[in-house]
Amino acid sequence: MGKSNLEMKTSTITTKNKEDHSSLKGTLYFVLFVGSFILVSWFAVFFLYLSRI
Amino acid sequence: MHLHKYEKIWLVFGIGSLALFLAVLGVAAFAFGHQPPSHMTTVDSQNLSEDPLFSEPGLTQINESTYRATLIAQAFGYNPNKIEVPVGSTVIFEVTSADVVHSFTIPGTNVNFMVTPGHVNMAEHTFNEPGEYLVICNEYCGTGHHYMQMRIEVISQ
Amino acid sequence: MRQSNVVIDYKYDNEPDISVDPRDGKLGMVHIHVAFVAFIIGVFGGLLQGLARGGMIQLPTWLGYYQILTAHGVLLALVFTTFIIYGFFFAGMSKTHGTFSSRLRKTGWVGFYIMLVGTLIATVLILLNEASVLYTFYVPLQGHWLFYAALALVIVGSWISAVALLTHYFKWKKANPDKPTPLFGFMTTATLILWMVAGLGVAATVLVQILPWALGLTSEVNVLLSRTLFWYFGHPLVYFWIMPAYMVWYLVVPKVIGGRLFSSSLARLAFVLFLLFSIPVGFHHQLMESGVTEFWKYVQTILTFVVVVPSLLTAFSIFATFEQTAREKGGKGVIGWIKTLPWGDVRFFAPFMGMIVFIPAGAGGIINASFQLNSVVHNTLWVVGHFHLTVGTTVLLTFFGMAYWLIPVLTGRRFTKHANRCGIVQTWLWVIGMFLMSGAMHILGLFGAPRRTAYATYGDHPQALQWFEGIFASHVTVAIGGVILTAAGVLMFYNFIHLAFLAPKGHTEFPMTPDPVDTPNTPAYLENWKLWIGIAVVLILFAYTIPIYEMIVNAPPGSPPFNFLIK
Numbered sequence: 001m002g003k004s005n006l007e008m009k010t011s012t013i014t015t016k017n018k019e020d021h022s023s024l025k026g027t028l029y030f031v032l033f034v035g036s037f038i039l040v041s042w043f044a045v046f047f048l049y050l051s052r053i
Numbered sequence: 054m055h056l057h058k059y060e061k062i063w064l065v066f067g068i069g070s071l072a073l074f075l076a077v078l079g080v081a082a083f084a085f086g087h088q089p090p091s092h093m094t095t096v097d098s099q100n101l102s103e104d105p106l107f108s109e110p111g112l113t114q115i116n117e118s119t120y121r122a123t124l125i126a127q128a129f130g131y132n133p134n135k136i137e138v139p140v141g142s143t144v145i146f147e148v149t150s151a152d153v154v155h156s157f158t159i160p161g162t163n164v165n166f167m168v169t170p171g172h173v174n175m176a177e178h179t180f181n182e183p184g185e186y187l188v189i190c191n192e193y194c195g196t197g198h199h200y201m202q203m204r205i206e207v208i209s210q
Numbered sequence: 211m212r213q214s215n216v217v218i219d220y221k222y223d224n225e226p227d228i229s230v231d232p233r234d235g236k237l238g239m240v241h242i243h244v245a246f247v248a249f250i251i252g253v254f255g256g257l258l259q260g261l262a263r264g265g266m267i268q269l270p271t272w273l274g275y276y277q278i279l280t281a282h283g284v285l286l287a288l289v290f291t292t293f294i295i296y297g298f299f300f301a302g303m304s305k306t307h308g309t310f311s312s313r314l315r316k317t318g319w320v321g322f323y324i325m326l327v328g329t330l331i332a333t334v335l336i337l338l339n340e341a342s343v344l345y346t347f348y349v350p351l352q353g354h355w356l357f358y359a360a361l362a363l364v365i366v367g368s369w370i371s372a373v374a375l376l377t378h379y380f381k382w383k384k385a386n387p388d389k390p391t392p393l394f395g396f397m398t399t400a401t402l403i404l405w406m407v408a409g410l411g412v413a414a415t416v417l418v419q420i421l422p423w424a425l426g427l428t429s430e431v432n433v434l435l436s437r438t439l440f441w442y443f444g445h446p447l448v449y450f451w452i453m454p455a456y457m458v459w460y461l462v463v464p465k466v467i468g469g470r471l472f473s474s475s476l477a478r479l480a481f482v483l484f485l486l487f488s489i490p491v492g493f494h495h496q497l498m499e500s501g502v503t504e505f506w507k508y509v510q511t512i513l514t515f516v517v518v519v520p521s522l523l524t525a526f527s528i529f530a531t532f533e534q535t536a537r538e539k540g541g542k543g544v545i546g547w548i549k550t551l552p553w554g555d556v557r558f559f560a561p562f563m564g565m566i567v568f569i570p571a572g573a574g575g576i577i578n579a580s581f582q583l584n585s586v587v588h589n590t591l592w593v594v595g596h597f598h599l600t601v602g603t604t605v606l607l608t609f610f611g612m613a614y615w616l617i618p619v620l621t622g623r624r625f626t627k628h629a630n631r632c633g634i635v636q637t638w639l640w641v642i643g644m645f646l647m648s649g650a651m652h653i654l655g656l657f658g659a660p661r662r663t664a665y666a667t668y669g670d671h672p673q674a675l676q677w678f679e680g681i682f683a684s685h686v687t688v689a690i691g692g693v694i695l696t697a698a699g700v701l702m703f704y705n706f707i708h709l710a711f712l713a714p715k716g717h718t719e720f721p722m723t724p725d726p727v728d729t730p731n732t733p734a735y736l737e738n739w740k741l742w743i744g745i746a747v748v749l750i751l752f753a754y755t756i757p758i759y760e761m762i763v764n765a766p767p768g769s770p771p772f773n774f775l776i777k
């Protein structure tokens with residue numbers, strides 16, 4: 001795929017809403033939520049294991 | 054390969070969590086001895102009656118509060134199918150199979166291991182509460198699998 | 211260079227929407243037919259299991275619980291998945307790498323028929339109650355030898371088809387030496403190489419150990435070795451399901467939401483990591499068994515955790531694609547942009563719900579693999595709850611989301627509004643049913659309720675009775691969830707019939723993300739398959755050589771067959 005032709009196409013759009021659209025804040029919060037969910041559930045089962053020793 | 058700044062944060066967080074889990078598990082296992090049941094002794098599953106350990110399965114007392122329970126799992130039960138210990142006892146379970154793969158599982162405890170024919174598997178548990186404990190097989194072993202069970206009677210004194 | 215994610219404002223498919231050559235389409239479509247027939251039978255099996263375990267129905271004497279469970283596991287986890295994946299691969303490879311040569315297409319048909327014959331024989335034997343050994347067929351329980359031969363046919367057939375697909379890919383690569391290969395082909399290749407390398411394990415135990423023993427040619431079998439070879443295959447098997455689902459996430463969903471995938475290299479890296487690390491990890495299914503030392507179990511636990519990393523990468527990539535696309539379409543706020551995603555489009559919505567379900571599914575998986583913690587959940591209903599989330603929801607909803615456009619593409623029909631609406635309802639029903647069934651299973655498992663066990667109260671032991679009496683954590687909740695799921699399954703089967711036979715003729719788009727902007731900069735080493743296969747083999751040898759050597763050298767006397775226990 002030709003690079004120049006892609007750049008040409010994209011440049012028309014990138015001008016529209018400039019301030020904001022490369023932000024990945026939502027993604028960051030999403031993955032941090034996923035990570036916290038993993039941590040919490042893992043330690044919940046870990047403590048269940050400990051309580052049963 | 055370009056990584057976005059947030060992706061780096063995420064990978065550090067994610068991989069860090071995984072490393073933390075592994076460290077906690079490793080310390081619990083290799084420093085404090087809470088290992089998964091991985092006994093290496095083998096037996097002849099078709100001649101258990103001649104085996105020194107399993108010719109007379111049952112409960113033996115090792116010291117004041119410790120017992121050894123040698124048990125044979127076979128379709129669809131355990132031999133013996135009931136043992137009795139006083140409350141506060143630690144029981145070391147040594148189990149093998151006379152036929153197919155079974156498990157030895159005391160629901161509500163960490164005792165939950167596979168019993169493979171030809172191999173002996175082990176776990177120990179301290180019974181701090183009196184009561185009648187249920188033991189079940191949770192590995193499919195044939196049409197009567199859901200009947201396979203035994204009891205551990207923990208008696209208060 | 212700034213990169214845009216939006217494709218909607220211009221027509222990048224000036225390159226016309228190449229559709230799949232009808233001859234290749236037919237080959238793809240027959241796989242999908244088999245998949246959905248297996249699916250609907252399997253679903254009714256699931257319903258009976260849920261109701262029987264909950265004590266709500268009693269099975270007739272001629273139909274065993276474990277017989278149904280074998281059919282359910284084989285038809286859904288092995289047959290449905292394998293066939294729909296091959297259908298997707300043949301269609302996608304034809305679209306992205308051009309029409310198959312007639313020789314390769316013929317090879318694909320040969321593979322298909324061999325898989326089909328194997329599937330039919332296995333199903334008949336299960337129905338005759340000659341093979342109630344469950345889909346893991348652990349020895350020394352023994353089913354009819356034909357059952358094992360039939361499974362071997364399925365594997366061999368899938369290898370033949372894999373050869374057709376791989377040859378098609380490498381022909382393209384040879385013809386275009388300076389270009390990175392299209393992502394679809396790259397990912398298909400990683401998945402199929404994984405499948406072939408992993409299949410060696412199950413082929414070895416079935417052909418060398420089990421078949422001769424079931425035929426009476428040998429009298430004993432090494433049980434531990436057979437289990438180990440099975441799980442050498444069994445874990446990569448789950449990646450064989452997940453990787454095609456990820457392909458839909460990486461390659462199809464971005465297009466459906468009107469965007470594009472934003473990095474080719476990261477996507478390739480994730481697939482290479484799957485290929486490398488998803489095989490030398492089978493011991494995480496054997497953590498509770500004797501005959502393998504703690505050391506080797508821990509080594510494979512570490513490798514298991516490594517294979518979580520490509521899923522972490524995927525979570526970020528996919529969500530970032532959503533966010534970038536939504537923002538370029540005018541979405542605002544930290545999460546307000548979510549509103550701009552096409553929620554009414556089932557081609558997006560079904561896979562999306564699959565992704566959401568993958569959060570608890572993945573967290574559960576990490577817990578399962580956690581070495582000694584496995585004793586809390588091993589062989590309990592927790593595990594059943596877990597894989598109904600992973601394969602039963604994440605993978606399945608993604609494949610459903612794919613079926614809505616793939617079937618009409620292959621049959622030359624239109625993806626109708628009606629089908630879309632049914633799809634949205636189907637997705638909700640599936641998610642709600644699964645929430646109840648799988649949620650209850652997880653908690654029951656923590657209380658110790660066993661998996662693979664017919665209705666049992668264990669002599670009315672209080673602990674076992676409690677599994678029926680919980681408010682949410684009860685076999686009754688499982689059964690109710692199962693009923694809702696069955697309704698969802700029937701609706702999906704209707705969707706299949708509608709799109710395959712009834713929808714009006716017309717054109718349906720094959721949504722495929724254009725090559726990401728960084729494609730030309732793809733590092734060449736990512737495409738060096740010899741390198742990756744080499745490293746994969748080294749890792750496998752490292753993780754398995756010593757434990758398997760010990761299993762053989764220190765083997766106890768083997769086990770004779772026990773076939774009377776299953777009838």
Ligand code: HEM
Pocket residue numbers: 253254255256257259260263279280282283286287290344345346594598601602606660661662663664691692693695696699
């Ligand atoms: C209508 C939907 C479904 C229902 C009601 C259902 C229900 C069940 C139940 C109750 C069990 C386990 C019982 C036990 O361990 O005793 C089970 C097992 C299983 N299910 Fe499902 N299920 C459904 C869909 C699926 C799907 C879509 C898949 C995979 C693609 C799947 C794969 C499996 C597997 C692999 C097992 C384990 C079989 C074994 O232990 O040998 N199920 N299912």
Ligand SMILES: [Cu+2]
Pocket residue numbers: 155156190191192193194195198199201
């Ligand atoms: Cu059993």
Ligand SMILES: [Cu+2]
Pocket residue numbers: 444445448494495
């Ligand atoms: Cu696994």
